[in-house]
Amino acid sequence: MTLSKIWVYAEATDGNVSNTTLELLTKARELASTVEAVFGGDGASVAATLGEYGATTVHATGDLGGVLQGVPVAAAIAAAVAGGAAPDAILFGTSYDGRDVAGRLSVALDRTVITNNVDLEEDGGALVCTEPVFGGATLVRTKFTGGGPNIVLVRPKSFAAEPAGGAPATVEALAVPDTGAAGAARVTNRFVEERSGPSLDDAAIVVSGGRGLGESDKFQMVEDLAKLLGAAPGASRAIVDAGWVPYSYQVGQTGKVVKPTVYIAAGISGATQHMVGMKGSKNIIAVNKDAEAPIFGVADLGIIGDVHKVLPKLIEALKARG
Amino acid sequence: MPISAKNDPMNIVVCAKQIPDPAEPGALDPQTKTLKRDGKLILDESDMYGVEMALQLAEAAGGGEVTLVSMAPDNKVDGLRSGLAMGAAKAVLVSDPALAGTDALGTAKVLAAAIGKVEGAQLVLTATESSDGYTGTVPEQVAAILGMPSITFAKSIEVRDGTVYVKRQTDAGYDEVECPLPCVVSVTAGVVEPRYPSFKGIMAAKSKPLDQLTLADAGIDAGSVGWAGGGQEIVGIEEAPAREAGEIFEDDGSGVDKIVAYLENLKIV
Numbered sequence: 001m002t003l004s005k006i007w008v009y010a011e012a013t014d015g016n017v018s019n020t021t022l023e024l025l026t027k028a029r030e031l032a033s034t035v036e037a038v039f040g041g042d043g044a045s046v047a048a049t050l051g052e053y054g055a056t057t058v059h060a061t062g063d064l065g066g067v068l069q070g071v072p073v074a075a076a077i078a079a080a081v082a083g084g085a086a087p088d089a090i091l092f093g094t095s096y097d098g099r100d101v102a103g104r105l106s107v108a109l110d111r112t113v114i115t116n117n118v119d120l121e122e123d124g125g126a127l128v129c130t131e132p133v134f135g136g137a138t139l140v141r142t143k144f145t146g147g148g149p150n151i152v153l154v155r156p157k158s159f160a161a162e163p164a165g166g167a168p169a170t171v172e173a174l175a176v177p178d179t180g181a182a183g184a185a186r187v188t189n190r191f192v193e194e195r196s197g198p199s200l201d202d203a204a205i206v207v208s209g210g211r212g213l214g215e216s217d218k219f220q221m222v223e224d225l226a227k228l229l230g231a232a233p234g235a236s237r238a239i240v241d242a243g244w245v246p247y248s249y250q251v252g253q254t255g256k257v258v259k260p261t262v263y264i265a266a267g268i269s270g271a272t273q274h275m276v277g278m279k280g281s282k283n284i285i286a287v288n289k290d291a292e293a294p295i296f297g298v299a300d301l302g303i304i305g306d307v308h309k310v311l312p313k314l315i316e317a318l319k320a321r322g
Numbered sequence: 323m324p325i326s327a328k329n330d331p332m333n334i335v336v337c338a339k340q341i342p343d344p345a346e347p348g349a350l351d352p353q354t355k356t357l358k359r360d361g362k363l364i365l366d367e368s369d370m371y372g373v374e375m376a377l378q379l380a381e382a383a384g385g386g387e388v389t390l391v392s393m394a395p396d397n398k399v400d401g402l403r404s405g406l407a408m409g410a411a412k413a414v415l416v417s418d419p420a421l422a423g424t425d426a427l428g429t430a431k432v433l434a435a436a437i438g439k440v441e442g443a444q445l446v447l448t449a450t451e452s453s454d455g456y457t458g459t460v461p462e463q464v465a466a467i468l469g470m471p472s473i474t475f476a477k478s479i480e481v482r483d484g485t486v487y488v489k490r491q492t493d494a495g496y497d498e499v500e501c502p503l504p505c506v507v508s509v510t511a512g513v514v515e516p517r518y519p520s521f522k523g524i525m526a527a528k529s530k531p532l533d534q535l536t537l538a539d540a541g542i543d544a545g546s547v548g549w550a551g552g553g554q555e556i557v558g559i560e561e562a563p564a565r566e567a568g569e570i571f572e573d574d575g576s577g578v579d580k581i582v583a584y585l586e587n588l589k590i591v
């Protein structure tokens with residue numbers, strides 16, 4: 001049995017559809033006979049990619065003129081649902097705008113949102129969501145009991161994105177009702193923080209540093225090591241909050257979810273909120289001076305040692321190999 | 323046109339969640355399948371940033387009251403007292419046995435009702451996500467129920483002439499976002515450095531007004547919250563498959579060789 005229709009909230013930057021969107025479309029194909037996308041922007045710019053990953057239609061609002069997505073997109077979806085277009089479920093990635101739209105929509109439809117999911121399945125016509133708690137040690141499965149559409153937030157990298165080879169999605173206009181003062185928050189400027197090397201999303205290797213590095217300057221060791229390995233540098237929240245590195249480096253619950261072939265954690269304790277972001281890595285190497293650090297609980301190779309000794313030597317050893 | 327150096331006094335509400343101490347290991351109640359919350363509750367660290375931000379914004383505006391709003395079981399107030407000790411003027415707590423099992427939407431309904439009782443609230447601050455629930459949806463839900471605009475993921479906030487200016491975190495960096503008041507803003511950790519309450523602050527907090535409301539006082543129908551209002555049911559709790567135990571070595575100088583050998587084995591170097 002499958003659900004009859006799922007909508008996926010699609011996100012894109014400059015016409016590049018986000019990986020999370022593609023992951024959700026891929027999973028939705030498995031769960032429902034019809035998969036469609038909802039997009040807060042110009043549908044033509046994303047129709048080809050969304051179609052390739054299985055969306056037959058993209059319901060698009062057209063350009064929102066810088067208004068934050070939450071209010072207009074939720075209002076538009078709610079109006080479409082009221083007009084009889086309700087899908088069984090609407091899937092959102094756990095992203096800035098995804099949470100905004102899902103939260104607003106839940107009020108508009110008076111429906112619960114099930115959040116932080118890493119897996120979805122269909123059981124007797126109902127959607128069952130799996131959420132990890134306690135840093136991923138326990139999995140909680142939750143089923144919707146109220147009427148649809150079910151509103152679901154899914155963590156990035158929960159599923160592998162696979163193209164289905166579909167034709168470009170048909171673009172259909174999704175009318176945005178007047179949202180009055182509620183829709184007044186507007187973006188006036190965008191700033192991109194420069195970072196070098198591969199991105200955390202795509203890198204096969206990630207080297208992350210934490211508070212154990214001791215001081216801001218020492219993050220250079222992480223950058224150097226990352227460069228030598230062709231890896232993306234990452235960080236724990238402790239050093240993002242301390243201002244050593246920009247937020248875009250953060251791995252974890254409120255940062256990026258990464259699943260590289262190798263994850264190297266240097267001077268990171270392994271708080272549950274960090275681990276939910278990297279536990280899915282194929283191989284984990286940890287360097288920490290505290291034998292009791294929780295990170296060793298998930299490490300395939302753990303070195304109980306001082307990052308100020310181990311990292312410089314490792315950098316030398318890799319340089320010597322050329 | 324003259325530019326006013328100061329804003330008009332501004333009343334600010336901060337949503338302040340009280341949670342079990344995260345330093346203590348969490349557990350699920352096997353009966354109710356919710357997080358156990360029987361011990362002392364403390365102010366969620368994530369909300370300390372909101373309290374601090376509110377105090378600074380009120381000061382910059384040249385006055386105005388900071389009010390804390392919370393929903394918690396068993397009339398717990400310790401976390402709220404911490405926020406009052408930091409400098410908030412008063413607090414409103416909604417506590418009711420019928421709230422057990424309330425989801426994020428129900429929580430937002432309760433918080434919005436409590437915020438509605440605060441006179442002249444121009445700005446509502448929350449954290450982007452709570453430390454124990456981390457749904458991250460409550461801020462938008464509160465805003466939607468209040469019919470207010472909102473800006474999530476603020477890494478800095480300024481208010482000038484009735485408009486709030488926010489740097490909002492994005493994947494690539496940040497966006498500058500602006501919105502006329504009243505508005506709901508969710509703040510990220512690190513947006514400001516929360517102050518430590520002074521001894522004087524702690525003493526003063528004991529006598530600051532703390533309004534305790536039941537669901538009926540807040541004007542909320544018990545059927546729309548709690549287990550009944552949720553629309554979801556937990557059908558399974560399982561241990562996640564554990565990772566295979568790795569090899570842990572004390573670094574006697576050969577730690578580097580072990581790492582290099584490991585990477586060689588994966589054909590990475």
Ligand SMILES: Cc1cc2nc3c(=O)[nH]c(=O)nc-3n(C[C@H](O)[C@H](O)[C@H](O)COP(=O)(O)OP(=O)(O)OC[C@H]3O[C@@H](n4cnc5c(N)ncnc54)[C@H](O)[C@@H]3O)c2cc1C
Binds near residue numbers: 235273277289293308
């Ligand atoms: C709601 C919420 C969301 C959060 N989201 C995230 C998130 O997305 N990502 C995240 O990372 N965190 C997150 N956190 C924070 C998390 O709880 C931890 O505080 C944080 O991960 C700790 O960072 P750390 O490991 O760098 O620092 P610490 O916990 O201070 O650990 C430093 C480690 O370095 C080791 N060390 C010290 N000196 C040396 C040395 N010379 N050599 C080797 N090792 C050394 C110490 O033994 C220690 O284990 C979140 C917290 C909350 C409440």
Ligand SMILES: Nc1ncnc2c1ncn2[C@@H]1O[C@H](COP(=O)(O)O)[C@@H](O)[C@H]1O
Binds near residue numbers: 391457
């Ligand atoms: N019970 C509560 N009492 C007060 N504030 C809350 C409560 N639940 C959530 N909030 C606010 O909403 C934010 C996001 O919570 P959540 O959606 O649960 O991650 C929190 O950080 C608080 O600022």
